[in-house]
Amino acid sequence: MPREHKPVLLCVLTVFTSLVVGVEERQRGDECADLNNATWQEYRQQRFKLQVQYLLLTRRNMDCAQMFNQESLSETQQQQQPSYFNMSLPTKVIVHGYRVMGSKPSWVKQLARALLRAQDVNVLVVDWVYGASFAYNLVVEDYKEVAVQISILINQLQQRGCKLESFHFIGISLGAHVAGFVGTLFDGKIGRITALDPAGPMFKGADTFDRLDPSDALFVDAIHTDSDYFGISIPVGHVDFFLNGGKDQTGCARSWFASMYGYVICDHMRALHVYMSALNGSCPMVGIPCSSYENFLKGRCLDCDVFKGTCPTIGLSPNSGIVVSPVPREQKLFLLTTSSPPFCSRHFLLQLEVSPLDKSAEVEVTLTTENLRTVRRLRLQTDTTVYRTVLSHPVALCEIDSIKLKNTGARFYRQSEIHVKSVCLSEFPSLGREEPLCVNNIRVRRGAPWSHDFVQVCGSF
Template sequence: MSQGHTTILLCVFTLFITSLVLGVKERQPDEECADLNNTTWQEYRQRRVKLQVQYMLLTRRNLDCAQTFTQESLTDSQKPSYFNISCPTKVIVHGYRALGSKPSWVKELAWSLLRAQDANVVVVDWIYGASFAYNLVVENYKEVAVQISVLINQLQKHGCKLESFHFIGVSLGAHVAGFVGTLFEGKIGRITGLDPAGPMFKGADTFDRLDPSDAQFVDAIHTDSDYFGISIPVGHVDFFLNGGKDQTGCARSRFASMYGYVICDHMRALHVYMSALNGSCPLVGIPCSSYEDFLKGSCVDCGVFKGSCPTIGLTENSGITISPVPKEQKLFLLTSSMSPFCAHHVLLQLEVSPLDKSAEVEVTLRTESLGKEQRLRLQTDTTVYRAVLAHPLPLCEIQTIELKNTGARFYRQGDIHVKSVCVSPIPSSRQDVPLCVNNFHVRRGSPWSHDFVQLCDYV
């Protein structure tokens, strides 16, 4: 075959794959596209007795035009259904809607799921029951779960297996998904909770909230556990991003935008999850008993999972290969302030000679374009200090380590003898060799630096 023919075939093949991934389909000219509802306070007062749970379907064949999804849409020969029984089914469940507006992120999440996997994506629309008064919405969530379970039962009759269902619940939607799992005695394949709601659920019985018994595998991402999210583990694995509370890049002032101050932390779980689905970089959690211990460098590997660190995304059981999967495992990771949110974890270990006075050292890991600082407060009764920091680039790309004695007050140590300063990647493995510099002095007002040889292998 000539080179020209080969090029044409490759182009055709590329177009075919692109159309498959992007969901190009033969759309019917008279087909109406479904969308989620909005509601107003007046409508809410009129309709709150009726939940009006509705569904819409997105697949790779109808990415640009959601289909209203009902039991009839599977059997009605007059209009096409894009539901494919042989594919897994993702069920998206939104949470509380304070103002009755439809969630703007639903289609983006659906598209991220479909880029990652050929599946049926069913979106649950329960806006009428999820709006305005939070305490009344909480009263509705189990009824919503019951109605969803009716649809799941109908799909089972068409040949769908319970283990093929993966629920993705956002905020209160995570507990809706959990109760669906309870109704099916934990036989649902997977539930992912994106910052599961905390108010009215933290002290609730496991029957009333998401917990590991609700599915064969339950994973959760926590980003706002001090306000709108829940602070306790609710899955087999629970990823606490930046400790599960204040997220980098979210406003800390009430004078900032309403989104930035009120719900940025809460919605960060959703945006990180979508970033993970897009495959920009791995988001790996490290098991540890507390965030404080994690930051102190007390937890550097994934021994509890026999070396396989859990990851955020669609990997089966988050990448855990041991059986049975442990329950309620707290996992910690640091993220950057914007998409794709990935950060490389670095363990910093500093050993100094005994000090006469307290001191403060600023350690900076620097590349050509950026640097990452970490401050360590040195005491007279301690000589070894460990800390975990996040860097946008892998350790092998770090060119320079800098130390600065920032103790400017007269009662601070003026001259620090450093026995060693070492940096190593986390999670660690037996093959990882720390980068260390030994035996030097850091004087007040005279920064010290050392250049590393870049070791990244790009082959």
């Protein structure tokens, strides 16, 4: 089903969600604070007045959020209920985005815990559900006012000793532009803004004053996963990671018959899940600079020379691991991921050289490791003999068990036998650190796949 049908499906999802969410849930008990829900009935009676509140989580109260506001650090309030906020620690500020049905974002505390496990910080969650729900065009009208209210709190904390560079905003979807306007209000002196699939609708053609851009913080990084629909397609940071090209994500449904959630917002939310996985630090997620996804897949971008050899990574490394100064702006970075956590994968350059063909052909290449398989198809033409393509696999080069080549395609309209002069596999961006895996002089006939096992010695099949 075409992606332009998504608005209709979104309305269906809205009704479905309302049945699941049910009655409004305010707070869990007197001690632990929680985000608000907003109900459609309330919205119909009167459009919500903008309400912004803040929840505080630290390593001292990871499982029990504390309400936080401008008065929380006053002497009187400290005597009544001491705040867990620590002025000497950096502060992460989580800003959610548009809420279709007014339900509180269920992922917030999971993200907060991932941040706290990675670093000893204050985590402030901005709850603006009341202003972020139901009518998207009206929500966009209010996002700058939300940023103004947040800036008042940041200004108060700054007066009490917090430095602007110690604040790291993490904005999801529309929340990324809220964070960007906070940065604008502070003349770009906020330490960092991380944008998780920053919203595209009503922002793609906006002026930089009205959307996130690199001038909003000392460092801005963004992860794009749905840039052809809910996300924005242009670079908005110093570095912009386009996962799997930034559009369709592996493991997300391509038809609403398979999964309504998977079809409507799976791509959009993948940025959040990848970021949380990166925070867990189970494996590095490295981006490769390139002018386009097409050039990346064709193996035309294999190094990080623009960053003096150090490739940017998703996560909490200062400046994403970039050591050059000044940091380049609006750098497009590409990487391939798997369909499930931890999402990270190794990148390989596959180079295939064949003898001249009389007819076109198609070769299916399969890499295998235990129960894991990576498959890529190459279309071979009569006027080309050398082919390069990028593929990914979860393990390192020397851990690959086998490679298989299969001559596929129509019986009468494709080359019946392909003479492969060589097939080589190299891992990048670490080209040169390991010898490529190469096999020479292979004949692949239709209906007779060729395969070769890798025998536990790095450097040769």
